[in-house]
Amino acid sequence: MPLQSLRRRSDANRRGFTLIELLVVIAIIAVLIALLLPAVQSAREAARRAQCVNNLKQIGLALHNYASAQSEAFPWAMGPGSYNGWSAHPMFLPQMEQQALYNSINFANTGAAMWTGNPPNTTSFRIQVAAFLCPSDTDRLTNADGHCNYMMCAGATADEFYYYNTNSANSPQALTGVGRSFGSPYMSKSIPHVKLSMIVDGTSNTAAFSEQVLGVGDDDYALWDSMKPTSANGDASSTKPxxxxxxxxxxxxxxxxxxxxxxxVKLWSHGYQWYAGAPNIGAYCHVMPPNTWSCTYANNGFAVTASSRHPGVVNVCMADGSVKAVKNSVALNVWWALASMGGGEVISADAL
Known part of the structure; x- marks a missing residue:
C-alpha cells in the first residue's frame, strides 16, 4: 500500500475532543473547585481564629504577669484619674515584650495625656501592636493611630463605664466587671482596683477580655457599617441606663x-485607638449577646457588645487567662453571669 494512502487512513482514525466533551471536562473541574474552595476558606479561617485565640492568650498572660507585679491588682479598663482615661493595654505592654513602646509613652497626668493630638505621644500612639488585631477582621479605619480588636470587660450593664445616677453615691457594688473605669468625674476615688481575691465567682468563670469588630472611617465620627455583625451603635440616647x-x-x-x-449614632469608631479606655475602644460590656449591636444611652451609658468575624462565635479571655469560644446563641443569663466577678452564679461548662 502506498505510503500516502497509509497517512490518509491514519489521519482518518485520529479523533480529537468534541465540544460537548470539552464542556463536560470544564464543568467537572468547576465542580471540583467549588467543592474545594469552601474547604480552603474554612482552613484559612481556622488558622486566623487560632491566631486570634493566641492573641487573647498573650493578653491573658500579660494581665496575670501585671497583677503579679502590682499586688494582684488588674489595671483599670479606663483610668486612672479624671479625664486621663488610659486603657489597660498600655499598662501591660512590658508584659507583652513591648517595653520599648511602654518607655516611649508620656504618662504624665495632664488631664489629656492620652488624647489624640498630644505631641509627646504622637509617635507612640501610631505604633500598631500586631497582637492587638484579630486577623479575621478587615481594618476599614482611616485614622493614623494604632487600632485594637480586644477590649476589657467592664461588666453586665450599660452603667458600668461612668456609673452616674442621682439615687445613690458611687457604690463599688454596682461595678461588677473586672475592668473598672476611673476616667469619669462621677467616679469615687475610694473605688479600688480589682484584685484576684475579689473575683469570688472564680477566674475561670469571669470574662476579662473579648473582641470587637473594627469600625469604619475616622475616630470621632463612625460611618455606617453594613456588615454583619455591625460596628454601628443603636440610638438609645433617650433612655438612661x-x-x-x-x-x-x-x-x-x-x-x-x-x-x-x-x-x-456616629460616635467613637470601634477600636480606633489601642491606648484609650473609652467605650467602643478599650472596654465593653455584656448587655447584648455576642455579634449583635451596641447602643448609646443617656447619661454616658453604653452597651458595647462583643463581636467578631469568626462564624457564630466570639473568643473570650477569662480572668484565669484561658480562652473560650462563646456561641451567638448563648443564653442571656449565662452571658450576663460571665461578666460579673461576684454574682454567685453557677455556669455549666456546656452552656457557652
Missing amino acids: AYPPNPQADYNVCNSKAPTATSS
Whole structure:
C-alpha cells in the first residue's frame, strides 16, 4: 500500500475532543473547585481564629504577669484619674515584650495625656501592636493611630463605664466587671482596683477580655457599617441606663434600637485607638449577646457588645487567662453571669 494512502487512513482514525466533551471536562473541574474552595476558606479561617485565640492568650498572660507585679491588682479598663482615661493595654505592654513602646509613652497626668493630638505621644500612639488585631477582621479605619480588636470587660450593664445616677453615691457594688473605669468625674476615688481575691465567682468563670469588630472611617465620627455583625451603635440616647443596675432592662432597650443607616449614632469608631479606655475602644460590656449591636444611652451609658468575624462565635479571655469560644446563641443569663466577678452564679461548662 502506498505510503500516502497509509497517512490518509491514519489521519482518518485520529479523533480529537468534541465540544460537548470539552464542556463536560470544564464543568467537572468547576465542580471540583467549588467543592474545594469552601474547604480552603474554612482552613484559612481556622488558622486566623487560632491566631486570634493566641492573641487573647498573650493578653491573658500579660494581665496575670501585671497583677503579679502590682499586688494582684488588674489595671483599670479606663483610668486612672479624671479625664486621663488610659486603657489597660498600655499598662501591660512590658508584659507583652513591648517595653520599648511602654518607655516611649508620656504618662504624665495632664488631664489629656492620652488624647489624640498630644505631641509627646504622637509617635507612640501610631505604633500598631500586631497582637492587638484579630486577623479575621478587615481594618476599614482611616485614622493614623494604632487600632485594637480586644477590649476589657467592664461588666453586665450599660452603667458600668461612668456609673452616674442621682439615687445613690458611687457604690463599688454596682461595678461588677473586672475592668473598672476611673476616667469619669462621677467616679469615687475610694473605688479600688480589682484584685484576684475579689473575683469570688472564680477566674475561670469571669470574662476579662473579648473582641470587637473594627469600625469604619475616622475616630470621632463612625460611618455606617453594613456588615454583619455591625460596628454601628443603636440610638438609645433617650433612655438612661437602668437603676438599680439591671442587664435585662438595658437589654430590652438596646434590643429595640437596632441601628440603621439613618439612625445609628456616629460616635467613637470601634477600636480606633489601642491606648484609650473609652467605650467602643478599650472596654465593653455584656448587655447584648455576642455579634449583635451596641447602643448609646443617656447619661454616658453604653452597651458595647462583643463581636467578631469568626462564624457564630466570639473568643473570650477569662480572668484565669484561658480562652473560650462563646456561641451567638448563648443564653442571656449565662452571658450576663460571665461578666460579673461576684454574682454567685453557677455556669455549666456546656452552656457557652
